[in-house]
Amino acid sequence: MRQVISVAFQGYIWFLQRCGLFTYEIEGRERLRGKNKLVIANHPSLLDVVFLIALIKQANCVVKAELWRIPVTRGPVTAAQYINNHSTELIGECVASLDKGDTLIIFPEGTRSVPGVPPKFHRGAANIALLAKKNITPVVIECVPATLLKGKRWYHIPATSPHFRIRVLPEVDLQHYLDSDAMQSRKARRLNTELESLFMEKLQFES
Amino acid sequence: MHTKESIYAYLVSIFVDLFEVEASAICLEARLYEDLDIDSIDAVDMVIKLKELTGKKIQPEAFKNVRTVQNVVEAVYELVNED
Numbered sequence: 001m002r003q004v005i006s007v008a009f010q011g012y013i014w015f016l017q018r019c020g021l022f023t024y025e026i027e028g029r030e031r032l033r034g035k036n037k038l039v040i041a042n043h044p045s046l047l048d049v050v051f052l053i054a055l056i057k058q059a060n061c062v063v064k065a066e067l068w069r070i071p072v073t074r075g076p077v078t079a080a081q082y083i084n085n086h087s088t089e090l091i092g093e094c095v096a097s098l099d100k101g102d103t104l105i106i107f108p109e110g111t112r113s114v115p116g117v118p119p120k121f122h123r124g125a126a127n128i129a130l131l132a133k134k135n136i137t138p139v140v141i142e143c144v145p146a147t148l149l150k151g152k153r154w155y156h157i158p159a160t161s162p163h164f165r166i167r168v169l170p171e172v173d174l175q176h177y178l179d180s181d182a183m184q185s186r187k188a189r190r191l192n193t194e195l196e197s198l199f200m201e202k203l204q205f206e207s
Numbered sequence: 208m209h210t211k212e213s214i215y216a217y218l219v220s221i222f223v224d225l226f227e228v229e230a231s232a233i234c235l236e237a238r239l240y241e242d243l244d245i246d247s248i249d250a251v252d253m254v255i256k257l258k259e260l261t262g263k264k265i266q267p268e269a270f271k272n273v274r275t276v277q278n279v280v281e282a283v284y285e286l287v288n289e290d
Contacts, residue, residue: 091248127248185225185249 001079002058009054013047022161024051028168031137032056036101038132040125041139042199043107044115048141051166052105060102062094085110091128098132108195118205119196126191133178135171138195140202142166167202209261209287214280221256225249235277243276253279261287 016022032039032055039056041048053059065086067073083093083104097104106128108121129136142165172195177187215235222228228243239245245253254265263286273279 123246123248183225183252183255185252186227188248189227 001076001081002053002060005076005080006053006057006059009050012050013054020161022047022164024164024166026051026055026166026168028170029055031168031170032139035103036098036134037103037137038098038125038129038134039103039105039137039139040108040195041105041141042113042119042203043109043111044113044141045143045162045164046112047143047164048107049105051141051164052139055166056103056105058103059105060097061105062090062107091124091131094124094128095132098128098134104128108192118200119203121192121196121199123188123192126188126195127184129174130177130184130187130191133174135174136195137171138169138198140167140169140199142203169198169202172198209284211280211284214260214283214287215276217260218276218279218283221253225252225256233276235275235280237276238274239276239279240274257283263287 013024017024035058037056039052039059041052043049049061053061060080061082062085063077063082065084067077068084083090083097087093094104094106106125108125109119110122110124113119125136128134143162144165145160145162172191174191177191180187182190219230219233222233222243222245223230226243226245226249228245232243237243239250250270251267254267254270258265261283265286269282269286270279273282
């Protein structure tokens with residue numbers, strides 16, 4: 001089922017692009033090949049997850065609980081067995097998914113990015129990475145001009161068609177965190193700060 | 208013997224050392240999640256540290272309903288003084 005969604009999203013992106021609704025470029029695509037990766041991305045637009053799932057054939061994804069209530073999306077998210085972000089065992093389910101060999105996509109901001117504001121990550125993704133002992137593959141997504149933003153209606157379309165730039169960065173190595181005997185809470189904070197700084201640098205925010 | 212004051216002082220040291228909370232932000236009324244950015248995983252580490260202080264087994268359920276620093280102090284105080 002996850003593969004079906006992936007192919008459908010590939011088709012959707014191809015279609016929208018052919019319609020001239022947007023253009024896109026992807027750097028470092030080969031870094032998403034292979035199985036069992038923990039992918040984290042910023043979330044400027046509603047199309048981000050469409051791109052990521054299209055790029056990764058068998059991806060598990062943490063999805064907001066509302067999508068189990070909307071009739072159109074309920075079927076797919078249930079069939080694909082995506083992880084519900086309101087699950088009481090959220091962290092455990094994510095770690096189990098990675099242990100099982102899935103590739104997991106998380107948007108650590110927890111919601112769409114606020115334009116012009118440096119990304120602020122929840123620590124869940126950092127905690128999951130440390131517990132699953134899984135290096136992180138960061139994906140930096142930019143969309144110029146902004147479209148399908150948080151706080152704007154979907155029909156507020158910019159005058160020029162937007163350009164998506166998607167950069168898959170080299171893995172963030174967790175070894176020095178795993179070797180440290182600090183407590184989980186402290187390691188997660190350090191890792192989270194490292195990830196935020198990385199995204200801020202790539203998105204050219206002053207730290 | 209642990210007084211509420213000593214428990215509070217110990218909590219402040221955990222929050223500052225472990226969770227890197229600004230000492231000035233901590234007060235009895237501060238809410239753990241909203242004000243101090245302490246999440247459920249941090250709470251697990253907090254319970255481990257509180258075990259070291261009290262030398263007692265602590266069931267995470269005892270902290271299920273804590274929201275503020277004051278709640279934690281009360282819960283720990285009850286725990287060390289029950290028998």
